[in-house]
Amino acid sequence: MDQFYGIFLYVISLLTMGGIYAILALGLNIQWGFTGLFNAGIAGFFAIGAYVSAILTTAPSARHLGGFEVPYVVSFLVAMIVSGIIAWGVGKVCLKLRADYLAIATIGIAEIFRLILKNETWATNGPRGVSMIPKPFESLPEPWNQLAFLGLILATVVVIYFLLETARRSPWGRVMTAIRENEKSAMAAGKDIEKFRMEAFVVGCMLMALAGAFIAHYLKFIGPNATDPMTSTFLVWVMLVVGGSANNKGAILGAFLMWTIWSASEILTSRLPDELAIRTAYIRIFLIGLALQIFLQRYPKGIFPEVRPKPERRVNPAETPASR
Amino acid sequence: MLTIENLNKNFGGLQAVRNCSFEIKEGTITGLIGPNGAGKTTTFSMIAGELAPTSGRIVFEGKDIAGLPTHEMFHRGIVRTFQIPHEFAKMTVLENLMVVPPEQPGERLFANWISRGQVKRREREVRDRAEDALEFLSISHLGDEQAGNLSGGQKKLLELGRTMMTDAKLVLLDEPGAGVNPTLLLKIREMISRLREERDYTFCVIEHDMDLIASLCDPVIVLAEGTVLMQGHMTEVRSNPDVLDAYLGGGEEN
Numbered sequence: 001m002d003q004f005y006g007i008f009l010y011v012i013s014l015l016t017m018g019g020i021y022a023i024l025a026l027g028l029n030i031q032w033g034f035t036g037l038f039n040a041g042i043a044g045f046f047a048i049g050a051y052v053s054a055i056l057t058t059a060p061s062a063r064h065l066g067g068f069e070v071p072y073v074v075s076f077l078v079a080m081i082v083s084g085i086i087a088w089g090v091g092k093v094c095l096k097l098r099a100d101y102l103a104i105a106t107i108g109i110a111e112i113f114r115l116i117l118k119n120e121t122w123a124t125n126g127p128r129g130v131s132m133i134p135k136p137f138e139s140l141p142e143p144w145n146q147l148a149f150l151g152l153i154l155a156t157v158v159v160i161y162f163l164l165e166t167a168r169r170s171p172w173g174r175v176m177t178a179i180r181e182n183e184k185s186a187m188a189a190g191k192d193i194e195k196f197r198m199e200a201f202v203v204g205c206m207l208m209a210l211a212g213a214f215i216a217h218y219l220k221f222i223g224p225n226a227t228d229p230m231t232s233t234f235l236v237w238v239m240l241v242v243g244g245s246a247n248n249k250g251a252i253l254g255a256f257l258m259w260t261i262w263s264a265s266e267i268l269t270s271r272l273p274d275e276l277a278i279r280t281a282y283i284r285i286f287l288i289g290l291a292l293q294i295f296l297q298r299y300p301k302g303i304f305p306e307v308r309p310k311p312e313r314r315v316n317p318a319e320t321p322a323s324r
Numbered sequence: 325m326l327t328i329e330n331l332n333k334n335f336g337g338l339q340a341v342r343n344c345s346f347e348i349k350e351g352t353i354t355g356l357i358g359p360n361g362a363g364k365t366t367t368f369s370m371i372a373g374e375l376a377p378t379s380g381r382i383v384f385e386g387k388d389i390a391g392l393p394t395h396e397m398f399h400r401g402i403v404r405t406f407q408i409p410h411e412f413a414k415m416t417v418l419e420n421l422m423v424v425p426p427e428q429p430g431e432r433l434f435a436n437w438i439s440r441g442q443v444k445r446r447e448r449e450v451r452d453r454a455e456d457a458l459e460f461l462s463i464s465h466l467g468d469e470q471a472g473n474l475s476g477g478q479k480k481l482l483e484l485g486r487t488m489m490t491d492a493k494l495v496l497l498d499e500p501g502a503g504v505n506p507t508l509l510l511k512i513r514e515m516i517s518r519l520r521e522e523r524d525y526t527f528c529v530i531e532h533d534m535d536l537i538a539s540l541c542d543p544v545i546v547l548a549e550g551t552v553l554m555q556g557h558m559t560e561v562r563s564n565p566d567v568l569d570a571y572l573g574g575g576e577e578n
C-alpha cells in the first residue's frame with residue numbers, strides 16, 4: 001500500500017511540474033510559435049517571476065529582502081507585471097534584431113539576471129537562495145495539499161490555453177503569423193510590426209514569470225540554480241519543438257511528455273553503477289537530446305503540427321462547385 | 325499628388341538614387357522605366373517607407389513624408405506590391421487578404437477576450453471584402469489554398485489583391501507583369517485600368533514589358549543611373565535617343 005501511495009505522490013509531482021512547464025512552453029509558443037521571436041533567455045524571466053513572488057510572500061528574514069507577506073494573487077500579479085516591464089525594456093533594445101541575433105542577445109540578458117540574483121545578496125541571499133517560501137494549500141492534510149496545488153496549476157494551464165487559443169485564431173493571431181511568415185509584407189500591409197512583436201514578447205515573458213512564481217511556491221525554495229539554462233531554457237525549447245510549435249495543444253503535450261522523460265531519466269540514472277553516477281547530469285541531458293532526435297525523426301513538425309484556422313468562406317448561392 | 329524633390333539614396337559608396345525629382349499626378353497611371361540598377365525599386369522603397377532617403381523630400385498631398393515608417397505610409401494611402409511576390413506562405417489566400425485592412429478591432433489582443441461580438445462583426449465585413457477582391461481577380465476557387473502553393477502568376481494576382489483591401493490612394497506596382505504569361509498579362513492590365521476607374525486609384529508602375537507600359541501608362545518617367553532621364557508620353561520616350569542609349573549602352577555598366 002505504501003508503495004502505491006508513493007507512486008501516487010510521484011504522479012502528482014510529475015503532473016504539477018509538467019503543468020508549470022506547460023505554462024513556460026505556452027509562453028514560448030506566443031513568442032516563437034506565433035511570432036517567430038527566438039527567445040533563448042527563458043530562464044531569466046522565469047527567475048524574475050520566482051524571486052519577485054518569493055520575496056513578496058515570505059516572512060521577514062535577515063538574509064534577504066522580504067517581510068511583505070502579500071497574498072498570492074498579488075504576488076503572482078506583481079511577478080508578471082515586473083517581468084512584463086523588464087521584457088518591454090529588453091524588447092526596446094533587442095526586438096529590432098534578426099532572429100539569430102535576438103537569440104544571442106536574450107542569452108546574454110538571462111545571464112545578466114542570473115549574475116544579479118547571485119550577487120545581490122542583500123535582496124536574494126545570493127547563492128543560498130530564498131527559502132521558507134509559503135505554499136498555497138499547505139495547511140491542508142497530505143495528500144490534499146498536493147492535490148489542491150496540482151488543481152491550481154492545471155486550472156491555470158486550462159485558462160491560459162483557452163485565452164491563447166482564442167488569440168491565435170483571432171485577427172491578432174493572423175497578424176502575428178503574417179509577421180512570422182513575411183516581415184516585409186506585413187509592414188507593407190500597414191502593420192506596425194515592432195508593436196506587435198513587443199506584445200508577443202511581453203505577454204510571453206509574463207507567462208514565464210507566472211511559471212517561475214508557481215515553481216518558487218511549489219518547491220518552497222528558490223536559488224540561482226533555478227535559472228540554469230539547461231532546465232529552464234533548453235528543456236522548454238525541446239518541449240515546444242517536440243509537442244509542435246505554434247500549436248498550443250502541442251506545447252502542453254510536449255511539456256508533460258518531456259518532463260516525464262526528464263524525470264524518469266533520474267530514476268534510471270540513479271541505478272547506474274557508481275563510476276557512471278557522477279556523470280548522471282550529463283547522461284540525462286544526453287537522453288533528452290536523444291529523445292528530441294527520435295521524436296523529430298518521426299514528427300518533423302512536432303507531434304501536433306500547426307493548424308491555421310481557415311476562415312469560413314462566403315456562401316454564394318449563384319455559384320456551385322460544378323459551375324467552375 | 326506625390327512630388328519627389330532632389331531625392332538621394334546612398335548605400336555606402338553606391339549612389340542608388342541621385343537628385344531624383346518627379347511628380348505623380350492624381351488619377352494617372354505613371355510608368356517608371358529604366359535599365360536594371362537605375363534606382364526604380366529603391367525609389368519605390370523610399371516612397372513606401374521601407375528605406376529612409378539620404379536626403380531630399382517626398383511630398384504627398386502637401387506633406388513631407390520622407391523617412392516615415394511603412395505603416396505610416398500605408399495609413400496615408402500609399403500601398404506597394406513587390407517585384408518578387410511576398411505572400412504569407414502558410415496562410416490561406418483569403419487570409420492573406422484579410423490581414424490587410426487597417427484598424428481591425430480584433431488586432432488588439434484584449435478585444436478578442438472581452439468584446440468578441442464586435443470582433444466577429446468586423447471579421448465578417450473583412451471576409452466579404454476579401455471575397456470581393458478574389459472575385460474581381462477571378463481566383464475565388466483558390467481562397468482556401470495555402471498561398472505558398474500558388475503559381476507565380478497567381479501570386480502576382482494576390483499581390484494586386486492586397487492593394488484592394490484598403491482605401492488606397494496611390495498604388496505602387498513593382499513589375500506586375502514579370503514572369504506572367506501573355507494571357508494573364510492582358511488580364512492584369514485590364515484589372516489595373518478597372519481599379520483606376522472604379523476606385524480612383526493613382527498608379528505608379530515599374531515594368532520592363534514595354535507593350536504593357538505603352539498601353540497602360542501616361543506619362544512615362546525614364547530613370548537611368550539614379551536620376552530622371554526624361555518624362556513624357558511613351559511615343560516620345562520611344563523616339564528619344566538618350567533613352568535608347570541608356571537601355572542599350574549605358575545600362576550595361578550597371
